Amino acid sequence: MSEPMSGPTAGPRTHRLRVLDVIAETSEAHSLVLQPPPESADRFAYRPGQFLTLKLPGPDGKPVARCYSLASSPHTGEPMKVTVKRVPGGYGSHWLCDHVATGEELEALPPAGTFTPPSLDHDLLLVAGGSGITPVLSIAKSALAQGWGRVALLYANRDESSVIFRDELRELTENHPDRLLVLHWLESLQGLPTTDRLSAALAPYADRETFVCGPEPLMDAVEQGLRTLGTPGARIHRERFFSLSGDVFETPSVEERTTAAADITTAQHVNTTAQHVTTAEVELDGETRTVRWPSGTPLLDVLLTAGVDAPYSCREGACSACTCRIVAGEVKMLRNDVLDDQDIAEGYALACQAVPLTDRVRITYS
Numbered sequence: 001m002s003e004p005m006s007g008p009t010a011g012p013r014t015h016r017l018r019v020l021d022v023i024a025e026t027s028e029a030h031s032l033v034l035q036p037p038p039e040s041a042d043r044f045a046y047r048p049g050q051f052l053t054l055k056l057p058g059p060d061g062k063p064v065a066r067c068y069s070l071a072s073s074p075h076t077g078e079p080m081k082v083t084v085k086r087v088p089g090g091y092g093s094h095w096l097c098d099h100v101a102t103g104e105e106l107e108a109l110p111p112a113g114t115f116t117p118p119s120l121d122h123d124l125l126l127v128a129g130g131s132g133i134t135p136v137l138s139i140a141k142s143a144l145a146q147g148w149g150r151v152a153l154l155y156a157n158r159d160e161s162s163v164i165f166r167d168e169l170r171e172l173t174e175n176h177p178d179r180l181l182v183l184h185w186l187e188s189l190q191g192l193p194t195t196d197r198l199s200a201a202l203a204p205y206a207d208r209e210t211f212v213c214g215p216e217p218l219m220d221a222v223e224q225g226l227r228t229l230g231t232p233g234a235r236i237h238r239e240r241f242f243s244l245s246g247d248v249f250e251t252p253s254v255e256e257r258t259t260a261a262a263d264i265t266t267a268q269h270v271n272t273t274a275q276h277v278t279t280a281e282v283e284l285d286g287e288t289r290t291v292r293w294p295s296g297t298p299l300l301d302v303l304l305t306a307g308v309d310a311p312y313s314c315r316e317g318a319c320s321a322c323t324c325r326i327v328a329g330e331v332k333m334l335r336n337d338v339l340d341d342q343d344i345a346e347g348y349a350l351a352c353q354a355v356p357l358t359d360r361v362r363i364t365y366s
């Protein structure tokens, strides 16, 4: 049975999270301990290394979106926690550090992101710079709590006062002396972490799956250093910081119809004189839906309009939260700042940027 899907029909995509605590980690960084409402708990299950997109009141009254990595681990029983470091001249980080207090509520999209190890049982190399420690700490704690592998973590900072989570890292090292090695790199003492110097420091761990988060020059130096040691690029995962410019909370408006999987036989490719329409079969959360996908329209817009709770964050091709895989048919991406050639060759695409090229396309989010 087909249901008419005219205009925005889905409910609110953000959820209200209660602020259980605000922790001053350093003079520049605050952690917000958050609790989703019981009815949204399932939507806020997350993987280590993922992030939340928070909805903040903007300076002109319009909402703005800001993404913050989760520093907590989903495997230790601790509550969900994001850590925010003040960015010079940045609006969102200052607003959060200055205005949010215990007991208040923040609106957020569910966790998203692909900066997460496929297995916690392998040995890992983790590299963080400054507040880039946030997702890296989540991965480290998860690997130690849930997996079997060893973890080497190199953490670069300007000086000792900028080290976030110093006590937590020390405690983790004490509790897992045989599995966790933390190497602090303080620029005030050791100088800049250049490619050559990083290459020397990371050489013993160059055969490991590697996760890097921090300033772009640090990530470049780590990647170059590891590649000179022979680490394949596919084994080096980088988390990018990006800033959002549009209103990602606005519901797109695409006039289309959607059918349940059982009705696929009735769903036909539709050719109109005005607009070519592709039939898309989408598997998400164990359910398969068929939607009609007008040419030139991003897949994510079609899904959100149809009431499908598809993951996303930036809607600008910059974060990878909306990554899906094309199983059959072809698409092209209008913009892509995150997927590399190998990802694309393996069929991955950004739903927020994918437009159809063939009459039928099959997509999976699993």
Ligand code: FES
Pocket: 311, 312, 313, 314, 315, 316, 317, 318, 319, 320, 321, 322, 323, 350, 351, 352, 353
């Ligand atoms: S939502 Fe960020 S890349 Fe698509």
